[in-house]
Amino acid sequence: MLQKKWRMTNQRRVILEELRNSKEHLSADELYMRVKKKLPNVSISTIYRNLEELAEQGLIRKLGPQSIQKRFDANIQPHFHIRCVKCGRIDDVPFSMVSEVSQAIRKTTAMVEKITGYDVLGYHLEFLGICPECRKKEEKKERERNGR
Amino acid sequence: MLQKKWRMTNQRRVILEELRNSKEHLSADELYMRVKKKLPNVSISTIYRNLEELAEQGLIRKLGPQSIQKRFDANIQPHFHIRCVKCGRIDDVPFSMVSEVSQAIRKTTAMVEKITGYDVLGYHLEFLGICPECRKKEEKKERERNGR
Protein backbone atom coordinates (compact mmCIF):
# COMPACT_ATOMS: atom_id res chain seq x y z
CA MET A 1 0.00 0.00 0.00
CA LEU A 2 2.78 2.42 -0.82
CA GLN A 3 1.21 5.83 -0.27
CA LYS A 4 2.79 9.02 -1.48
CA LYS A 5 4.35 11.44 0.95
CA TRP A 6 2.36 14.36 2.24
CA ARG A 7 3.81 17.86 2.25
CA MET A 8 2.32 20.69 4.23
CA THR A 9 2.89 23.57 1.85
CA ASN A 10 2.18 27.18 2.59
CA GLN A 11 -0.75 27.14 0.17
CA ARG A 12 -2.25 24.01 1.69
CA ARG A 13 -1.99 25.45 5.18
CA VAL A 14 -3.67 28.73 4.25
CA ILE A 15 -6.45 26.98 2.30
CA LEU A 16 -7.27 24.81 5.30
CA GLU A 17 -7.02 27.79 7.64
CA GLU A 18 -9.37 29.96 5.60
CA LEU A 19 -11.92 27.17 5.26
CA ARG A 20 -11.75 26.55 9.01
CA ASN A 21 -12.11 30.25 9.79
CA SER A 22 -15.27 30.48 7.73
CA LYS A 23 -18.68 29.55 9.10
CA GLU A 24 -20.03 29.37 5.57
CA HIS A 25 -19.75 26.44 3.22
CA LEU A 26 -17.43 27.93 0.65
CA SER A 27 -17.21 27.05 -3.01
CA ALA A 28 -13.83 26.75 -4.71
CA ASP A 29 -13.95 30.24 -6.17
CA GLU A 30 -15.14 31.87 -2.95
CA LEU A 31 -12.24 30.24 -1.14
CA TYR A 32 -9.90 31.33 -3.93
CA MET A 33 -10.84 34.99 -3.32
CA ARG A 34 -10.00 34.68 0.38
CA VAL A 35 -6.77 32.77 -0.05
CA LYS A 36 -5.59 35.31 -2.64
CA LYS A 37 -5.63 38.00 0.05
CA LYS A 38 -2.99 36.04 1.97
CA LEU A 39 -1.18 34.56 -1.02
CA PRO A 40 -1.71 36.86 -4.02
CA ASN A 41 0.03 34.49 -6.46
CA VAL A 42 -2.01 31.40 -5.63
CA SER A 43 -3.60 29.64 -8.57
CA ILE A 44 -7.19 28.46 -8.84
CA SER A 45 -5.94 25.00 -9.76
CA THR A 46 -4.06 24.84 -6.46
CA ILE A 47 -7.35 25.50 -4.69
CA TYR A 48 -9.10 22.69 -6.55
CA ARG A 49 -6.22 20.25 -6.13
CA ASN A 50 -6.00 20.89 -2.41
CA LEU A 51 -9.73 20.70 -1.79
CA GLU A 52 -9.75 17.26 -3.43
CA GLU A 53 -6.67 16.18 -1.52
CA LEU A 54 -7.92 17.46 1.84
CA ALA A 55 -11.30 15.78 1.31
CA GLU A 56 -9.59 12.53 0.42
CA GLN A 57 -7.52 12.76 3.61
CA GLY A 58 -10.70 13.35 5.61
CA LEU A 59 -9.61 16.79 6.81
CA ILE A 60 -12.59 18.46 5.13
CA ARG A 61 -15.95 17.39 3.71
CA LYS A 62 -17.05 17.80 0.13
CA LEU A 63 -20.74 18.68 0.03
CA GLY A 64 -23.27 18.21 -2.69
CA PRO A 65 -23.02 16.29 -5.90
CA GLN A 66 -20.10 13.97 -6.56
CA SER A 67 -21.22 13.52 -10.12
CA ILE A 68 -21.74 16.69 -12.06
CA GLN A 69 -24.45 15.64 -14.46
CA LYS A 70 -28.15 15.68 -13.77
CA ARG A 71 -30.42 12.70 -14.29
CA PHE A 72 -34.12 12.56 -14.99
CA ASP A 73 -36.97 10.32 -13.90
CA ALA A 74 -40.37 9.92 -15.57
CA ASN A 75 -41.70 8.31 -12.39
CA ILE A 76 -43.11 11.19 -10.40
CA GLN A 77 -44.59 9.03 -7.65
CA PRO A 78 -42.85 9.54 -4.29
CA HIS A 79 -39.84 7.26 -4.07
CA PHE A 80 -36.17 7.45 -3.18
CA HIS A 81 -32.93 6.61 -4.93
CA ILE A 82 -29.69 4.79 -4.39
CA ARG A 83 -26.65 5.83 -6.38
CA CYS A 84 -23.63 3.68 -7.13
CA VAL A 85 -20.50 5.54 -6.06
CA LYS A 86 -18.45 3.58 -8.60
CA CYS A 87 -20.42 4.00 -11.85
CA GLY A 88 -23.06 6.64 -11.11
CA ARG A 89 -25.99 4.36 -11.85
CA ILE A 90 -29.21 5.21 -10.01
CA ASP A 91 -31.87 2.75 -8.86
CA ASP A 92 -35.18 3.13 -7.08
CA VAL A 93 -35.88 2.61 -3.40
CA PRO A 94 -39.66 2.23 -3.06
CA PHE A 95 -41.31 4.79 -0.83
CA SER A 96 -42.97 2.10 1.28
CA MET A 97 -39.56 0.81 2.31
CA VAL A 98 -38.58 4.03 4.00
CA SER A 99 -41.92 5.56 4.90
CA GLU A 100 -40.97 5.55 8.60
CA VAL A 101 -37.89 7.53 7.64
CA SER A 102 -39.90 10.18 5.84
CA GLN A 103 -42.31 10.29 8.75
CA ALA A 104 -39.39 10.88 11.12
CA ILE A 105 -38.08 13.61 8.86
CA ARG A 106 -41.43 15.37 8.70
CA LYS A 107 -41.62 15.32 12.48
CA THR A 108 -38.37 17.31 12.72
CA THR A 109 -39.42 20.03 10.28
CA ALA A 110 -40.74 22.49 12.87
CA MET A 111 -37.61 22.14 14.95
CA VAL A 112 -35.33 22.57 11.94
CA GLU A 113 -37.22 25.73 10.99
CA LYS A 114 -36.87 27.10 14.47
CA ILE A 115 -33.13 26.51 14.75
CA THR A 116 -32.09 27.46 11.24
CA GLY A 117 -34.57 30.26 10.54
CA TYR A 118 -35.34 28.73 7.15
CA ASP A 119 -38.77 27.97 5.72
CA VAL A 120 -38.37 24.26 5.13
CA LEU A 121 -39.85 23.24 1.77
CA GLY A 122 -38.71 19.64 1.66
CA TYR A 123 -35.67 17.43 1.79
CA HIS A 124 -33.52 15.30 -0.38
CA LEU A 125 -32.60 11.78 0.70
CA GLU A 126 -30.41 9.53 -1.38
CA PHE A 127 -28.67 6.31 -0.46
CA LEU A 128 -25.13 5.63 -1.59
CA GLY A 129 -23.64 2.25 -2.31
CA ILE A 130 -22.07 -0.16 -4.75
CA CYS A 131 -24.31 -1.70 -7.37
CA PRO A 132 -24.34 -5.46 -8.06
CA GLU A 133 -22.43 -5.06 -11.35
CA CYS A 134 -19.66 -3.01 -9.79
CA ARG A 135 -19.42 -5.41 -6.89
CA LYS A 136 -18.95 -8.32 -9.29
CA LYS A 137 -16.20 -6.40 -11.08
CA GLU A 138 -14.46 -5.70 -7.79
CA GLU A 139 -14.72 -9.33 -6.70
CA LYS A 140 -13.26 -10.47 -10.01
CA LYS A 141 -10.33 -8.07 -9.65
CA GLU A 142 -9.79 -9.29 -6.11
CA ARG A 143 -9.76 -12.94 -7.26
CA GLU A 144 -7.26 -12.16 -10.00
CA ARG A 145 -4.96 -10.40 -7.56
CA ASN A 146 -5.03 -13.30 -5.09
CA GLY A 147 -5.26 -16.21 -7.49
CA ARG A 148 -2.26 -15.13 -9.62
CA MET B 1 -50.62 35.14 -13.85
CA LEU B 2 -50.55 35.04 -17.64
CA GLN B 3 -48.83 31.78 -18.47
CA LYS B 4 -47.42 31.02 -21.86
CA LYS B 5 -49.12 28.52 -24.11
CA TRP B 6 -47.96 24.97 -24.16
CA ARG B 7 -47.32 23.18 -27.45
CA MET B 8 -46.94 19.43 -27.70
CA THR B 9 -44.29 19.19 -30.39
CA ASN B 10 -43.07 16.02 -31.94
CA GLN B 11 -39.73 16.36 -30.17
CA ARG B 12 -41.34 16.93 -26.79
CA ARG B 13 -43.58 13.91 -27.23
CA VAL B 14 -40.72 11.59 -28.18
CA ILE B 15 -38.49 12.87 -25.37
CA LEU B 16 -41.20 12.16 -22.81
CA GLU B 17 -41.96 8.81 -24.42
CA GLU B 18 -38.34 7.66 -24.36
CA LEU B 19 -37.87 8.73 -20.77
CA ARG B 20 -41.04 6.90 -19.78
CA ASN B 21 -40.01 3.77 -21.66
CA SER B 22 -36.73 3.62 -19.80
CA LYS B 23 -36.39 2.05 -16.37
CA GLU B 24 -33.06 3.82 -15.95
CA HIS B 25 -32.56 7.36 -14.76
CA LEU B 26 -31.21 8.85 -17.95
CA SER B 27 -28.88 11.79 -18.29
CA ALA B 28 -29.46 14.38 -20.99
CA ASP B 29 -26.92 12.87 -23.37
CA GLU B 30 -28.13 9.30 -22.84
CA LEU B 31 -31.62 10.44 -23.68
CA TYR B 32 -30.27 12.37 -26.66
CA MET B 33 -28.84 9.15 -28.11
CA ARG B 34 -32.20 7.42 -27.83
CA VAL B 35 -34.29 10.27 -29.18
CA LYS B 36 -31.91 10.62 -32.15
CA LYS B 37 -32.91 7.13 -33.29
CA LYS B 38 -36.48 8.34 -33.69
CA LEU B 39 -35.72 11.91 -34.72
CA PRO B 40 -32.26 11.99 -36.33
CA ASN B 41 -32.20 15.78 -36.62
CA VAL B 42 -33.01 16.54 -33.01
CA SER B 43 -30.64 18.90 -31.26
CA ILE B 44 -29.04 18.44 -27.85
CA SER B 45 -30.31 21.84 -26.80
CA THR B 46 -33.87 20.71 -27.51
CA ILE B 47 -33.27 17.83 -25.10
CA TYR B 48 -32.04 20.17 -22.39
CA ARG B 49 -34.79 22.73 -22.93
CA ASN B 50 -37.51 20.10 -22.80
CA LEU B 51 -36.15 18.34 -19.75
CA GLU B 52 -36.21 21.67 -17.90
CA GLU B 53 -39.69 22.45 -19.19
CA LEU B 54 -41.12 19.01 -18.40
CA ALA B 55 -39.62 19.12 -14.90
CA GLU B 56 -41.12 22.57 -14.35
CA GLN B 57 -44.53 21.25 -15.43
CA GLY B 58 -44.17 18.35 -13.01
CA LEU B 59 -44.29 15.72 -15.74
CA ILE B 60 -40.82 14.43 -14.85
CA ARG B 61 -38.42 14.71 -11.92
CA LYS B 62 -34.97 16.21 -12.03
CA LEU B 63 -32.64 14.19 -9.81
CA GLY B 64 -29.44 15.17 -8.13
CA PRO B 65 -27.91 18.55 -7.70
CA GLN B 66 -29.87 21.67 -8.56
CA SER B 67 -26.81 23.79 -8.12
CA ILE B 68 -23.82 22.70 -10.09
CA GLN B 69 -20.95 23.79 -7.95
CA LYS B 70 -19.45 21.87 -5.08
CA ARG B 71 -19.08 23.35 -1.61
CA PHE B 72 -16.68 22.44 1.17
CA ASP B 73 -16.93 22.18 4.94
CA ALA B 74 -14.09 22.15 7.44
CA ASN B 75 -16.44 20.75 10.07
CA ILE B 76 -16.09 16.99 9.76
CA GLN B 77 -18.28 16.18 12.76
CA PRO B 78 -21.53 14.44 11.78
CA HIS B 79 -24.15 17.03 10.93
CA PHE B 80 -26.65 17.79 8.19
CA HIS B 81 -27.32 20.72 5.92
CA ILE B 82 -30.13 22.88 4.70
CA ARG B 83 -29.78 24.62 1.34
CA CYS B 84 -31.62 27.72 0.20
CA VAL B 85 -33.32 27.01 -3.11
CA LYS B 86 -33.22 30.73 -3.97
CA CYS B 87 -29.58 31.68 -3.38
CA GLY B 88 -27.73 28.38 -2.83
CA ARG B 89 -26.55 29.26 0.66
CA ILE B 90 -25.95 26.27 2.95
CA ASP B 91 -26.41 26.21 6.73
CA ASP B 92 -25.89 23.54 9.37
CA VAL B 93 -28.54 21.34 10.93
CA PRO B 94 -27.01 19.92 14.12
CA PHE B 95 -26.86 16.15 14.24
CA SER B 96 -28.66 16.04 17.58
CA MET B 97 -31.70 17.61 15.97
CA VAL B 98 -32.23 14.75 13.58
CA SER B 99 -30.60 11.84 15.34
CA GLU B 100 -33.90 9.93 15.34
CA VAL B 101 -33.98 10.37 11.59
CA SER B 102 -30.53 8.90 11.13
CA GLN B 103 -31.46 6.06 13.47
CA ALA B 104 -34.53 5.36 11.36
CA ILE B 105 -32.40 5.41 8.21
CA ARG B 106 -29.87 3.00 9.65
CA LYS B 107 -32.66 0.62 10.56
CA THR B 108 -33.74 0.41 6.91
CA THR B 109 -30.27 -0.34 5.55
CA ALA B 110 -30.59 -4.13 5.53
CA MET B 111 -33.96 -3.94 3.80
CA VAL B 112 -32.66 -1.48 1.20
CA GLU B 113 -29.73 -3.80 0.49
CA LYS B 114 -32.03 -6.78 0.07
CA ILE B 115 -34.40 -5.06 -2.35
CA THR B 116 -31.89 -3.13 -4.44
CA GLY B 117 -28.97 -5.58 -4.42
CA TYR B 118 -26.59 -2.75 -3.56
CA ASP B 119 -24.04 -2.70 -0.77
CA VAL B 120 -25.24 0.35 1.11
CA LEU B 121 -22.32 2.54 2.18
CA GLY B 122 -24.22 5.51 3.52
CA TYR B 123 -26.76 8.12 2.63
CA HIS B 124 -27.08 11.76 1.89
CA LEU B 125 -29.76 13.85 3.57
CA GLU B 126 -30.18 17.53 2.91
CA PHE B 127 -33.05 19.82 3.76
CA LEU B 128 -34.30 22.38 1.25
CA GLY B 129 -35.85 25.71 2.07
CA ILE B 130 -35.75 29.47 1.87
CA CYS B 131 -33.20 31.27 4.01
CA PRO B 132 -34.16 34.24 6.22
CA GLU B 133 -32.51 36.76 3.86
CA CYS B 134 -34.32 35.47 0.79
CA ARG B 135 -37.61 35.41 2.68
CA LYS B 136 -37.16 39.06 3.63
CA LYS B 137 -36.48 39.92 -0.01
CA GLU B 138 -39.61 38.07 -1.11
CA GLU B 139 -41.74 39.76 1.53
CA LYS B 140 -40.45 43.17 0.47
CA LYS B 141 -41.29 42.44 -3.18
CA GLU B 142 -44.76 41.28 -2.11
CA ARG B 143 -45.36 44.49 -0.15
CA GLU B 144 -44.26 46.63 -3.07
CA ARG B 145 -46.61 44.79 -5.42
CA ASN B 146 -49.59 45.21 -3.08
CA GLY B 147 -48.80 48.63 -1.65
CA ARG B 148 -48.39 50.27 -5.06
Next chain:
DNA sequence: TTATTAATGATAACTATTTGCATTATAGTA
Protein backbone atom coordinates in the same frame (compact mmCIF):
# COMPACT_ATOMS: atom_id res chain seq x y z
C1' DT C 1 23.76 20.86 1.64
C1' DT C 2 21.97 18.16 -1.65
C1' DA C 3 18.81 15.09 -3.94
C1' DT C 4 14.33 13.56 -4.59
C1' DT C 5 9.96 14.41 -6.03
C1' DA C 6 5.43 16.52 -4.29
C1' DA C 7 3.28 20.54 -5.30
C1' DT C 8 2.76 24.80 -7.74
C1' DG C 9 1.33 28.52 -11.33
C1' DA C 10 -0.03 29.34 -15.83
C1' DT C 11 -2.60 27.83 -19.37
C1' DA C 12 -5.09 24.78 -22.26
C1' DA C 13 -8.56 21.39 -22.45
C1' DC C 14 -12.72 19.43 -21.14
C1' DT C 15 -17.70 18.42 -19.84
C1' DA C 16 -22.19 19.67 -19.03
C1' DT C 17 -25.19 23.08 -19.79
C1' DT C 18 -27.09 27.56 -21.50
C1' DT C 19 -27.87 31.26 -24.74
C1' DG C 20 -28.58 33.90 -29.20
C1' DC C 21 -30.71 33.91 -33.34
C1' DA C 22 -32.62 32.95 -37.72
C1' DT C 23 -36.00 29.45 -39.15
C1' DT C 24 -39.85 26.20 -38.58
C1' DA C 25 -44.10 24.39 -37.10
C1' DT C 26 -48.02 24.21 -33.75
C1' DA C 27 -52.49 25.67 -32.33
C1' DG C 28 -55.98 29.03 -32.31
C1' DT C 29 -58.91 31.87 -35.29
C1' DA C 30 -61.15 33.56 -39.39
Next chain:
DNA sequence: TACTATAATGCAAATAGTTATCATTAATAA
Protein backbone atom coordinates in the same frame (compact mmCIF):
# COMPACT_ATOMS: atom_id res chain seq x y z
C1' DT D 1 -58.99 25.41 -45.21
C1' DA D 2 -55.83 29.30 -45.01
C1' DC D 3 -53.85 32.72 -42.04
C1' DT D 4 -51.45 34.37 -38.04
C1' DA D 5 -48.98 34.79 -33.76
C1' DT D 6 -45.50 33.03 -31.42
C1' DA D 7 -43.67 28.71 -29.07
C1' DA D 8 -40.23 25.80 -30.14
C1' DT D 9 -36.45 24.23 -32.94
C1' DG D 10 -31.56 23.44 -34.89
C1' DC D 11 -27.24 25.08 -35.02
C1' DA D 12 -23.39 27.51 -33.29
C1' DA D 13 -21.16 30.04 -30.00
C1' DA D 14 -20.71 31.09 -25.14
C1' DT D 15 -20.41 29.96 -20.41
C1' DA D 16 -19.33 27.70 -15.82
C1' DG D 17 -16.96 24.69 -13.21
C1' DT D 18 -13.53 21.73 -13.10
C1' DT D 19 -9.48 18.87 -14.59
C1' DA D 20 -5.13 17.96 -17.13
C1' DT D 21 -0.47 19.23 -18.87
C1' DC D 22 3.98 20.69 -18.10
C1' DA D 23 7.90 23.40 -16.99
C1' DT D 24 9.38 25.34 -12.55
C1' DT D 25 9.61 25.70 -7.49
C1' DA D 26 10.10 24.23 -2.87
C1' DA D 27 9.32 20.79 1.13
C1' DT D 28 11.35 17.04 3.22
C1' DA D 29 14.73 13.42 4.34
C1' DA D 30 19.41 11.85 4.01
